[in-house]
Amino acid sequence: xxKFIALTLAMLMVLSLAACGSKSNAETSSSxxxxxxxxxTSATETPKTDFPTKAITVIIPYxxxxxxxxxxxxxxxxxxxxxxxxxxxTNVPGxxxxxGYVELLSRxxxxxxxxxxxSTIVTLKAMGTIDYNYADYDVIAGYNQxxxxxxxxxxxxxxxxxxxxxxxxxxxxAHPGEVNIASTAVxxxxxxxxxxxxxxxxxxxxxxPNGGGATQAVVDCAGGSVQACTAGALExxxxxxxxxxxxxxxxxxxxxxxxxxxxxxxxxxxxxxxTTTRSYxxxxxVPADVLAILEEAFMAAVASDxxxxxxxAQGSVAWNTSGxxxxxxxxxxxxxxxxxxx
Amino acid sequence: xxxxxxxxxxxLSPSSFFLLIGGVGLGIIFGAIPGLTATMxxxxxxxxxxxxxxxxxxxxxxxxxxxGIYGGSISACLVNIPGxxxxxxxxxxxxxxxxxxxxxxAIGYATxxxxxxxxxxxxxxxxxxxxxAKIAYKFGPAEYFSIAFFGLSLICAVSGGNLLKGLISAIxxxxxxxxxxxxxxxxxxxxxxxxxxxxxxTFIPVMIGLFGMREFLIQxxxxxxxxxxxxxxxxxxxxxxxxxxxxxxxxRSGLIGTFIGILPGAGGPIAAFLSYECTRxxxxxxxxFGKGEPDGLCSSEAANNGVTGGAIIPMLxxxxxxxxxxxxxxxAFMVHNITPGPNLFTNSPDLIxxxxxxxxxxxxxxxxxxxxGAKVFAKILNVPMGxxxxxxxxxxxxxxxxxxxxxxxxxxxxxxxxxxxxxxxxDFPIVPMVLGLVLGQLCEANLRSAxxxxxxxxxxxxxxxxxxxxxxxxxxxxxxxxxxxxxxKAVDRKKNS
Numbered sequence: 001x002x003k004f005i006a007l008t009l010a011m012l013m014v015l016s017l018a019a020c021g022s023k024s025n026a027e028t029s030s031s032x033x034x035x036x037x038x039x040x041t042s043a044t045e046t047p048k049t050d051f052p053t054k055a056i057t058v059i060i061p062y063x064x065x066x067x068x069x070x071x072x073x074x075x076x077x078x079x080x081x082x083x084x085x086x087x088x089x090t091n092v093p094g095x096x097x098x099x100g101y102v103e104l105l106s107r108x109x110x111x112x113x114x115x116x117x118x119s120t121i122v123t124l125k126a127m128g129t130i131d132y133n134y135a136d137y138d139v140i141a142g143y144n145q146x147x148x149x150x151x152x153x154x155x156x157x158x159x160x161x162x163x164x165x166x167x168x169x170x171x172x173x174a175h176p177g178e179v180n181i182a183s184t185a186v187x188x189x190x191x192x193x194x195x196x197x198x199x200x201x202x203x204x205x206x207x208x209p210n211g212g213g214a215t216q217a218v219v220d221c222a223g224g225s226v227q228a229c230t231a232g233a234l235e236x237x238x239x240x241x242x243x244x245x246x247x248x249x250x251x252x253x254x255x256x257x258x259x260x261x262x263x264x265x266x267x268x269x270x271x272x273x274x275t276t277t278r279s280y281x282x283x284x285x286v287p288a289d290v291l292a293i294l295e296e297a298f299m300a301a302v303a304s305d306x307x308x309x310x311x312x313a314q315g316s317v318a319w320n321t322s323g324x325x326x327x328x329x330x331x332x333x334x335x336x337x338x339x340x341x342x
Numbered sequence: 343x344x345x346x347x348x349x350x351x352x353x354l355s356p357s358s359f360f361l362l363i364g365g366v367g368l369g370i371i372f373g374a375i376p377g378l379t380a381t382m383x384x385x386x387x388x389x390x391x392x393x394x395x396x397x398x399x400x401x402x403x404x405x406x407x408x409x410g411i412y413g414g415s416i417s418a419c420l421v422n423i424p425g426x427x428x429x430x431x432x433x434x435x436x437x438x439x440x441x442x443x444x445x446x447x448a449i450g451y452a453t454x455x456x457x458x459x460x461x462x463x464x465x466x467x468x469x470x471x472x473x474x475a476k477i478a479y480k481f482g483p484a485e486y487f488s489i490a491f492f493g494l495s496l497i498c499a500v501s502g503g504n505l506l507k508g509l510i511s512a513i514x515x516x517x518x519x520x521x522x523x524x525x526x527x528x529x530x531x532x533x534x535x536x537x538x539x540x541x542x543x544t545f546i547p548v549m550i551g552l553f554g555m556r557e558f559l560i561q562x563x564x565x566x567x568x569x570x571x572x573x574x575x576x577x578x579x580x581x582x583x584x585x586x587x588x589x590x591x592x593x594r595s596g597l598i599g600t601f602i603g604i605l606p607g608a609g610g611p612i613a614a615f616l617s618y619e620c621t622r623x624x625x626x627x628x629x630x631f632g633k634g635e636p637d638g639l640c641s642s643e644a645a646n647n648g649v650t651g652g653a654i655i656p657m658l659x660x661x662x663x664x665x666x667x668x669x670x671x672x673x674a675f676m677v678h679n680i681t682p683g684p685n686l687f688t689n690s691p692d693l694i695x696x697x698x699x700x701x702x703x704x705x706x707x708x709x710x711x712x713x714x715g716a717k718v719f720a721k722i723l724n725v726p727m728g729x730x731x732x733x734x735x736x737x738x739x740x741x742x743x744x745x746x747x748x749x750x751x752x753x754x755x756x757x758x759x760x761x762x763x764x765x766x767x768x769d770f771p772i773v774p775m776v777l778g779l780v781l782g783q784l785c786e787a788n789l790r791s792a793x794x795x796x797x798x799x800x801x802x803x804x805x806x807x808x809x810x811x812x813x814x815x816x817x818x819x820x821x822x823x824x825x826x827x828x829x830x831k832a833v834d835r836k837k838n839s
Contacts, residue, residue, distance in 0.1 A: 064385040070673045095540025102537040180795050187528035208794045211525030211787020212607050219662050225482025238661040242684030313679040
């Protein structure tokens with residue numbers, strides 16, 4: 001009797017493990033139940049292609065709760081609202097996105113698996129970390145750009161009469177090697193942008209990489225361990241609003257809506273543009289009509305007021321572009337990054 | 343006063359209160375199941391908060407956080423597997439207590455300590471948030487490194503008596519930490535082409551493997567599971583007198599926990615470790631630690647719940663997360679288009695008060711859940727180990743998978759389980775190894791950042807006052823056993839001559 005019970009329990013355990021193991025099966029089986037309305041609404045634009053008929057998996061190559069994760073989920077939720085499709089987001093973090101990017105390549109190019117990426121899709125190959133970059137994927141659409149921003153410790157700036165970007169550059173040139181700028185790890189987007197800016201501006205900045213990421217770099221600057229820092233606009237703004245940091249300039253083409261008083265590097269005569277560009281990718285080889293449907297849906301979501309407001313609150317830019325435009329952006333970013341990272 | 347009244351109304355409104363009760367309960371369950379952690383619980387719950395009012399949603403998350411950190415102690419005491427990383431130190435004294443038949447007592451101590459730790463951090467949060475947040479500013483790379491160095495120097499103590507093996511274990515932990523992308527230069531180290539390893543060995547599967555899978559393997563190989571420990575049936579909870587005996591330890595540990603929580607980047611395990619160490623070294627009977635000493639259990643649990651309130655402080659005041667859970671909570675704020683930071687206090691004071699109140703009430707709920715649940719939890723140990731252990735093993739596998747939806751991580755669970763088993767066979771303690779992993783992260787990245795700032799000068803660790811204090815303390819800790827030995831030998835020689 002005991003043996004029989006033991007055997008049954010063992011079988012149950014093994015079966016439950018097997019059920020949990022085949023994740024994609026579980027997802028489609030649970031979501032086809034809920035997305036019974038999907039086929040009807042999707043067939044409006046291109047009556048010939050019946051896409052999607054089941055849930056679309058969105059791989060998020062970052063940790064849950066992070067900035068990129070939330071933004072990707074926001075766009076997905078808007079797409080769901082607008083089209084009635086079912087999008088299932090799943091996090092596959094690791095290596096600044098590398099794990100997720102490689103994972104996407106192992107999926108079928110049928111349009112049912114997509115991924116929300118950042119500019120690390122350009123930098124990772126340039127650094128030699130992985131062998132793939134944006135050229136190995138189909139770019140569906142771009143949706144967001146976050147701008148590299150320069151901030152300085154307020155007390156230090158006041159003590160040295162630094163009020164504007166030009167003041168800062170003049171000081172740096174007068175005191176070569178003295179100014180420390182905290183940023184992310186080497187190869188991280190903000191770090192690369194800072195190196196690029198340094199070369200455009202012609203300053204000898206010591207870039208201090210911070211293993212704790214952009215947020216820690218900004219706190220270090222606010223606390224005075226370093227004189228300046230570079231990070232996304234929102235992270236710098238958080239400390240700037242309390243007066244601990246002065247937001248000197250942003251590395252975008254135009255001033256950011258949310259921060260109309262902060263000038264760009266371009267205005268000051270320095271053509272330094274540094275952004276992280278977020279877009280959606282699919283494995284290469286997705287049929288053109290399916291790609292077009294996806295592109296249209298994502299672009300519509302990005303164009304929505306809801307998303308624009310969300311981006312404005314983050315201090316980033318809702319970037320409504322087609323797949324081709326996003327691809328071109330990555331190509332131009334690669335030119336800049338490759339020079340710095342090689 | 344008006345604001346306070348409003349906040350009270352909103353938090354105690356039926357729907358919010360219900361959410362809070364559910365949140366704390368859910369947190370405890372997630373925390374208690376080895377393989378599911380407080381961080382995961384909060385991450386899973388965030389999407390559900392989208393549709394709620396900000397105050398409701400965030401207060402619910404706070405409840406899950408508080409419950410989750412406490413919940414880890416339950417499995418730590420019952421099956422020697424920390425339910426969340428913060429409860430690692432609780433296994434050291436909680437499990438032996440359970441094996442003595444005093445599982446209910448262990449959980450009782452853990453509950454009350456967690457409550458005290460949480461309330462202490464809550465008071466500091468409410469009264470001193472603004473001033474205390476400034477501490478976070480004072481900690482730059484040099485300061486963080488010095489704390490990590492100090493922590494590493496203390497590791498000798500949790501070696502369970504064998505200093506050499508403890509140090510070897512810690513060094514193995516540090517070496518394991520080196521696998522992955524270098525935190526500063528992003529160069530891949532020891533990755534061998536596995537993209538899943540680029541971020542290093544994922545911490546939770548490693549911890550689950552080292553504690554959970556290893557425990558499973560030990561019990562099966564030694565056949566220990568066949569012996570049921572008789573649990574006390576009568577007075578299951580510790581008496582009021584016994585609890586009061588621990589009051590200073592709980593308070594002090596709560597303070598240590600709050601302080602560590604305030605530092606962005608340092609969290610539960612570090613707080614529990616430092617507090618455990620502090621208690622052990624100040625104790626009149628250090629040799630009882632590790633064998634089911636209530637002092638040790640209380641200091642670990644009070645500290646890890648002290649982290650909860652402490653971590654919320656920089657999250658609210660600076661917009662900087664104090665630990666991994668608050669990092670996710672920050673995201674929840676963003677979703678509601680609220681930006682935590684210095685402006686939050688002027689823009690949304692009602693939200694702040696709601697969070698304060700919610701935090702305190704969550705701790706009270708946790709106390710209630712814990713005290714009433716202790717009897718039930720203790721009864722779990724009456725289930726034959728032969729049935730309990732396989733369930734735990736399955737949960738560890740699922741837990742390991744669920745962190746990154748990765749089968750690679752499941753292999754990590756098994757791999758580290760085997761490693762932990764082999765280590766145990768040779769009497770190598772595993773807590774130092776995990777501490778090496780945790781502290782190694784803090785140590786390396788900050789050491790190198792600090793050296794970049796100082797242009798290579800090591801004096802930076804003595805020039806910054808806070809860094810100097812901890813560095814010197816660390817050096818003293820490292821050198822003193824050696825000096826003590828030399829002195830003892832000299833005294834002996836004198837005596838004999």
